[in-house]
Amino acid sequence: MNSNLLILPAIVPFVFALVMLWLRGREGAARYLALLSGVIQSIVAALLFKLVLSEGTQTLEIGGWEAPFGITFVADLLSASLALVTSFVSLAIALYISVEKDEPITHPFTLPLLQLLLSSVYGAFLTGDLFNLFVWFEVMLITSFVLLSFGDAKQAIGGAIKYVLLNLVSSVLFLTAIGLLYGKTGTLNFAHIAARVGHLSNEPLLIGAATLLFCAFSIKAALFPVHFWLPASYHHTPAFVSATFGGLLTKVGVYAMIRTFTLVFPLQGTWLQTALWIISIATMLFGVLGAASQMNFRRILSFHIISQIGYMTLGLALWSPLALSAAVFYLLHHIIAKTNLFLFGGLAARLCGSDDLRKQGGLYSSHLPTAILFLIPALSLAGMPPLSGFFAKLLVLQAALEAHSLISVICMLLVGLATMYSMIKIWSEAFWKPAPADAVRPSNRTPSAGAYLGVAYLALFTVFIGVGAGYVFPICERIAGELLDQGCYIHAVLGER
């Protein structure tokens, strides 16, 4: 059962971050190291995925301390597939920045910090311990804080302040919940808590802890009333950094939510389920409406992260095998498509010299391949067949129909339409309309092979998840089955005890 493969995805980027820090100032080397790190992560994550797919849930007891006493790493199919998708994102971003002249790196610490961020994302996906999850969250937060505040602009700092304060509140709520849970159950191992909570349901302290965890993860995932930190901060960072943030950070919150509220506190039939349902609908609507009023490429995308998060949590709130597999499918599709769109945002800004859609234009006539590649993730996000987003939306829709939740169905269709509107707005402003006459264009307007490879690599997966949905969906179904059967996870971690 013990396999060291589980810890490797978190270790590899960490080691590379250290080497990069040691090579400080030699950026060319750091870019190649990021590429190498991405390749190794992909191999390790693919091996882990294959192992979990064929042999079921894997665990690693760190330092040989038996669960539930030590820290346990657990890779069930959900964790393993998220780690795999993260490694794709990591490699695509490394490809995107691989060519020197294209993407100036504003600060020598950017690349090492990005590796540390990836390390913490893997750690959060793979850990099986609540406090350990908190620690990975903190590593993720501190690295993202620093990456955010490299900008000099007043707005960048303002965005960073909002991000930092709100996420600190989230950490405190998380920590409080840990305190309460430990006081009540005397353990922090996910499986062990789950096994013990089973006997003590309806205990006020546990309901309190569950609610606190719910609030903490809502902030991390940018759900409706606490979503405003996200669009205030993401678009001030360099494109490849905001692509990593947009693709991964909120999704770790969603993952934590899925894990906690299927395994430890099953959501079904509690008032939190209703709350999550209402919040999801509100998140979808407000996110998409916020996007409609924006004219900044990456700000539109930031608002769309929020609305798409709503779809995933809606899947969790509907609580059926189909709804959960839809949520997981959505999660996998969204990480890839959103990262790719943010990279395109950076590409368009680089080619036009501005992030503002009003000042962009004419990319269709001047850069046809970029335009065509952009269409893949954009149409996928809007839900056009046969791309990944279509199946993701279709599955959530089916789950809502199955649950006879008419309001969800109507909202989902409306939000889908509004998403299409946003993507068309970006397309017509940045790509189709002629370049504005007074636009100042940068002198070098050829995107490098590295940038093309990066976005094409991710577009390939978007197409694959869509066309190969027949292969991906059964995996999601299996994940949903594992999530709904708490006993299987508990057994894998604690054995026969």
Added chain:
Amino acid sequence: MIIASFIGLLYIAGFYLLLRRSLVRAAIGALLLGHAANLLIFVSGGLSAGAPIIREGEDSLISPYPDPLPQALVLTAIVIGLGVSAYLLALIHRTAEIAGGDDMDDLKEEE
């Protein structure tokens, strides 16, 4: 009981300060909240005054003794909190340099 009310008070004060417009107050609020959460975890291990965990002349634990794990957790949380507060103070200093004040309204986006 006293400790529980004290922790509650820390939470109240922390959230109150966090909601102020002044950034320095918000930072102090965040610190108080951190302390409150740390104390809460500490208390969750059980409190027993006076005795060391292994008493003189004994070679094993005698109940009642506090659970040592929350203390380890709190140490971790304190270390993380230290790093975060250092970062937060640096960020506020930087904000004051750029925006010329510590009022959150100075940072409104002009768009």
